[in-house]
Amino acid sequence: DGGITQSPKYLxxxxxxxxxxxxxxNLNHDAMYWxxxxxxxxxxxxxxxxxxxxxxxGDIAEGYxxxxxxxxxxxxxxxxxxKNPTAFYLCASSPGPDPYEQYFGPGxxxxxx
Amino acid sequence: QKExxxxxxxLSVPEGAIVSLNCTYSNSAFQYFMWYRQYSRKGPELxxxxxxxxxxxxxxxxxxxxxxxxxxxxxxxxxxxxxxATYLCAMRPGGYQKVTFGTGTKLQVIP
Numbered sequence: 299d300g301g302i303t304q305s306p307k308y309l310x311x312x313x314x315x316x317x318x319x320x321x322x323x324n325l326n327h328d329a330m331y332w333x334x335x336x337x338x339x340x341x342x343x344x345x346x347x348x349x350x351x352x353x354x355x356g357d358i359a360e361g362y363x364x365x366x367x368x369x370x371x372x373x374x375x376x377x378x379x380x381k382n383p384t385a386f387y388l389c390a391s392s393p394g395p396d397p398y399e400q401y402f403g404p405g406x407x408x409x410x411x
Numbered sequence: 412q413k414e415x416x417x418x419x420x421x422l423s424v425p426e427g428a429i430v431s432l433n434c435t436y437s438n439s440a441f442q443y444f445m446w447y448r449q450y451s452r453k454g455p456e457l458x459x460x461x462x463x464x465x466x467x468x469x470x471x472x473x474x475x476x477x478x479x480x481x482x483x484x485x486x487x488x489x490x491x492x493x494x495x496a497t498y499l500c501a502m503r504p505g506g507y508q509k510v511t512f513g514t515g516t517k518l519q520v521i522p
Contacts, residue, residue: 302454304454338419338514339514340413340415340417340499340511340512340513340514340515341455341499341501341512343509343510346509356509357509388454388455390454399457399460400457400510401456401457402447402454402455402456403454404453404454405452405453405454407452
């Protein structure tokens with residue numbers, strides 16, 4: 299059963315702590331993406347990776363970091379430098395570098411207090 | 412002004428109605444247009460995509476693009492309660508450029 303998994307579904311952290319969100323895909327897709335979704339705003343691109351061991355900053359990369367050591371995995375770390383980390387985080391993948399055909403995971407709701 | 416504008420709704424319609432969801436945009440370079448459906452607390456799923464102007468139909472769904480007016484629409488015929496979700500429009504220029512998303516319109520289909 300192919301797809302994208304994100305874990306955990308809900309995550310709670312104290313301010314000042316780094317936290318890593320997991321994203322795994324078994325679709326054999328080359329490209330992977332991280333978005334943030336806030337009420338009243340469209341999805342905003344944090345980071346993307348078109349190939350293993352390479353990734354690019356999106357529109358709101360400050361306070362976030364990623365790695366792409368394996369094709370199927372693209373974890374996102376929300377660092378303490380991110381000023382407003384509470385949000386719904388979505389991971390996506392696409393077969394090739396063209397991002398129009400993106401498949402999304404179920405999302406992780408992060409709450410930082 | 413946002414590059415992509417979408418009425419947030421909520422839009423409530425009776426079951427069986429024809430639903431019209433719309434987005435306007437300002438970037439004339441946009442060439443690829445997508446519609447995603449997102450159920451509450453879930454990830455978006457791609458419903459339809461179109462290239463440039465014209466119509467595309469898939470079952471009860473029709474996507475329409477009018478590049479001259481910078482206006483795209485998604486029509487849902489014979490709407491069902493299971494269509495209740497938030498619908499996101501998305502678009503991008505040619506080439507491997509990033510996708511710009513609308514804020515989404517929340518639709519409720521009442522049985």
